[in-house]
Amino acid sequence: xxxxxxxxxDLRTQFFTSRGIVxxxxxxxxxxxxGETVGIVGxxxxxxxxxAFSILRLVPDPGRIVSGRILFKDxxxxxxxxxxxxxxRGNDVAMIFQDPMTSLNPVTxxxxxxxxxxxxxxxxxxxxxxxxxxxxxxxxRIPEAARRAQDYPHQFSGGMRQRAMIAMGLSNEPELxxxxxxxxxxDVTVQAxxxxxxxxxxxxxxxxxxxxxxxxxxxxxxxxxxxxxxxGRIVEEGPVEQxxxxxxxxxxxSLLRSVPxxxxxxxxxxxxxxxxxxxxxxxxxxxxxxxxxxxxxxKCEREEPPLEEVxxxxxxxxxxxxxxxxxxxxxxxxxxxxxxxxATELKQAGSG
Amino acid sequence: MKVAEAPPSTERRVDPVILRVDNVYxxxxxGGLGGGAVRAVDGVSFEIRxGETLGLVGxxxxxxxxxGRVxxxxxxxxxxxxxxxxxxVTKLRGGKLRQIRRQLQIIFQDPFASLDPRMTVGEIxxxxxxxxxxxxxxxxxxxxxxxLRVVGLNPNFTNRYPHEFSGGQRQRIGIAKALALxxxxxxxxxxxxxxxxxxxxxxxxxxxxxxxxFNLTYLFIAHDLAVVRHISNxxxxxxxxxxxxxxxxLDxxxxxxxxxxxALLSSIPVPDPRREANREPIPLKGEIPSxxxxxxxxxxxxxxxxxxxxxxxxxxxxxxxxxxxxxxxxACHFAGExxxxxxxxxxxxSA
Numbered sequence: 001x002x003x004x005x006x007x008x009x010d011l012r013t014q015f016f017t018s019r020g021i022v023x024x025x026x027x028x029x030x031x032x033x034x035g036e037t038v039g040i041v042g043x044x045x046x047x048x049x050x051x052a053f054s055i056l057r058l059v060p061d062p063g064r065i066v067s068g069r070i071l072f073k074d075x076x077x078x079x080x081x082x083x084x085x086x087x088x089r090g091n092d093v094a095m096i097f098q099d100p101m102t103s104l105n106p107v108t109x110x111x112x113x114x115x116x117x118x119x120x121x122x123x124x125x126x127x128x129x130x131x132x133x134x135x136x137x138x139x140x141r142i143p144e145a146a147r148r149a150q151d152y153p154h155q156f157s158g159g160m161r162q163r164a165m166i167a168m169g170l171s172n173e174p175e176l177x178x179x180x181x182x183x184x185x186x187d188v189t190v191q192a193x194x195x196x197x198x199x200x201x202x203x204x205x206x207x208x209x210x211x212x213x214x215x216x217x218x219x220x221x222x223x224x225x226x227x228x229x230x231x232g233r234i235v236e237e238g239p240v241e242q243x244x245x246x247x248x249x250x251x252x253x254s255l256l257r258s259v260p261x262x263x264x265x266x267x268x269x270x271x272x273x274x275x276x277x278x279x280x281x282x283x284x285x286x287x288x289x290x291x292x293x294x295x296x297x298x299k300c301e302r303e304e305p306p307l308e309e310v311x312x313x314x315x316x317x318x319x320x321x322x323x324x325x326x327x328x329x330x331x332x333x334x335x336x337x338x339x340x341x342x343a344t345e346l347k348q349a350g351s352g
Numbered sequence: 353m354k355v356a357e358a359p360p361s362t363e364r365r366v367d368p369v370i371l372r373v374d375n376v377y378x379x380x381x382x383g384g385l386g387g388g389a390v391r392a393v394d395g396v397s398f399e400i401r402x403g404e405t406l407g408l409v410g411x412x413x414x415x416x417x418x419x420g421r422v423x424x425x426x427x428x429x430x431x432x433x434x435x436x437x438x439x440x441v442t443k444l445r446g447g448k449l450r451q452i453r454r455q456l457q458i459i460f461q462d463p464f465a466s467l468d469p470r471m472t473v474g475e476i477x478x479x480x481x482x483x484x485x486x487x488x489x490x491x492x493x494x495x496x497x498x499x500l501r502v503v504g505l506n507p508n509f510t511n512r513y514p515h516e517f518s519g520g521q522r523q524r525i526g527i528a529k530a531l532a533l534x535x536x537x538x539x540x541x542x543x544x545x546x547x548x549x550x551x552x553x554x555x556x557x558x559x560x561x562x563x564x565x566f567n568l569t570y571l572f573i574a575h576d577l578a579v580v581r582h583i584s585n586x587x588x589x590x591x592x593x594x595x596x597x598x599x600x601x602l603d604x605x606x607x608x609x610x611x612x613x614x615a616l617l618s619s620i621p622v623p624d625p626r627r628e629a630n631r632e633p634i635p636l637k638g639e640i641p642s643x644x645x646x647x648x649x650x651x652x653x654x655x656x657x658x659x660x661x662x663x664x665x666x667x668x669x670x671x672x673x674x675x676x677x678x679x680x681x682x683a684c685h686f687a688g689e690x691x692x693x694x695x696x697x698x699x700x701x702s703a
Binding site: 043044143157158159160187188189191192193195196214215216217218219220221240241244254255256258259260261262263264265269270271272273274276277292 | 411412518520548549550551552553554556557560575577578579581582583602605615616617618619620621622623624625626627628631633635636638639640
């Protein structure tokens with residue numbers, strides 16, 4: 001098997017604030033293979049965005065990478081000098097952010113910005129770069145690309161701006177594309193277009209993609225593998241189908257049941273995860289999820305579980321594991337609800 | 353086979369209409385010599401029955417939030433009527449409007465922007481009570497504590513400030529404020545879209561509990577169709593200032609009649625990798641047109657995959673009339689056509 005494109009080893013990124021040390025990324029390790037699509041899922045404060053910023057060495061003040069290695073084709077990004085990092089960012093990796101308006105320069109024409117992204121990294125000659133602008137815009141399906149290259153970002157709709165960002169990201173033919181909530185600010189029909197585009201790029205260009213999102217459905221749509229983060233840690237990782245079929249960490253299990261689905265009619269109450277994500281300055285002892293976990297045992301409060309193999313290629317960090325939780329224990333129905341549902345069923349039976 | 357699900361609408365059909373929106377318009381003048389206007393809401397009619405949740409979905413620029421504000425009398429209507437318990441909200445002024453407003457409350461999307469940072473939680477929740485002179489002294493204090501308890505917050509938090517709370521807790525404060533005057537109808541304008549997923553479920557469950565407890569009627573405005581499907585009895589779909597379809601929440605997903613509804617539904621990814629492997633979104637052409645100059649005929653014809661253009665779709669505006677199941681209405685000359693096609697082609701859920 002070929003060596004992974006990206007290897008993250010025991011990465012720790014911390015923020016040094018007046019309140020204390022914020023443990024944003026707290027010792028995570030994972031690989032991304034060439035051409036692979038990996039989803040990193042978590043809520044705000046889970047460390048998913050800081051993981052991406054760490055890979056690109058873009059951690060803002062007062063934060064820094066305190067330990068670990070980020071090996072991109074066996075070169076450690078953490079140890080690179082500033083020139084090498086700049087080369088790495090523009091040539092090997094590209095990042096797409098949630099809000100394309102804040103990442104585009106409002107006073108420069110869209111075509112010029114794509115041109116600058118290419119010439120800055122000297123991968124293409126000035127002439128080559130010029131010739132690539134319009135095909136790039138066409139590739140991300142901007143209509144009338146030649147005319148649109150002359151527009152300023154504000155003349156683009158939200159979806160077109162995101163597509164222009166992707167065109168810019170692709171301009172240097174990166175081997176890894178990191179997309180941080182690329183569709184959160186967009187309407188669903190536009191979201192569908194962007195996801196189709198990312199799928200197509202992965203298929204045609206072979207770029208590996210790390211999709212960072214809170215939306216499990218997007219991961220199901222785009223990714224082969226999923227990494228679930230909580231409190232700066234990986235709590236579960238594995239092939240997408242396996243994790244969706246049989247999540248072993250209670251957090252993953254709850255996340256999948258806390259969102260209503262558009263394709264399945266559900267009568268039951270949504271599973272809600274009680275409480276709030278932990279304070280990353282004062283993390284709880286033991287398993288970081290235990291204060292919110294419905295299935296915790298006494299050990300969870302004392303000792304942090306290791307990432308343990310639960311199935312081929314699937315690991316989870318839990319002392320309990322969902323396979324050991326009986327069906328009736330998973331139910332969260334209130335007493336009053338049971339009677340109400342029973343009443344409706346009776347009515348249906350009577351009328352049908 | 354249809355999933356055995358309690359259809360919440362069947363027992364509600366007998367409930368009286370609490371809100372009737374009748375051909376409502378809301379235009380915002382854009383200034384300049386042309387005298388044009390943003391036609392945010394452009395002739396909208398529907399009814400909500402007591403105790404029901406009507407979901408209102410649409411993409412940005414569809415006019416759904418503006419409609420919510422017209423209904424709660426935060427914006428005056430440019431035309432049409434909003435009958436709340438038989439009284440026309442658009443015609444009321446002064447004291448009578450104030451009395452009606454007690455019954456019509458709104459919960460906003462952003463729990464960070466909608467609470468005054470300089471007021472304590474107690475002051476925020478009691479503001480409506482103070483405005484109407486409804487409670488003083490100890491009674492007022494007790495009511496604040498009761499409201500905090502009802503929304504699942506610690507009743508001793510009265511003297512804290514909004515910044516001390518998380519997003520989900522702030523949304524609970526907003527809900528407590530909306531409940532202070534014992535309203536009968538609450539417009540929920542994207543109440544969970546700014547919250548983390550695990551917190552969204554808490555707030556959705558809370559809204560459902562409150563509805564049961566206080567027999568509330570909701571107009572639930574959101575762009576997330578999955579959330580809307582979960583919480584609503586019926587769903588209305590808006591496009592460019594108009595309602596294009598209304599149906600029972602099960603029918604709208606099983607048998608969408610309007611091509612825009614079909615396209616919208618097919619765009620939504622589902623948390624199921626196997627289904628995702630087969631889902632093909634119905635592509636829409638181009639971008640949403642400007643509400644200053646909406647397209648002729650059917651407004652959706654410029655993007656519609658089945659429009660006859662030039663022809664009936666670009667010339668004649670289709671009325672919102674019965675199509676599909678009982679109670680289902682759609683504004684399309686070729687209602688149901690795409691739905692039938694996509695159900696077989698794209699593996700959409702069909703009954």
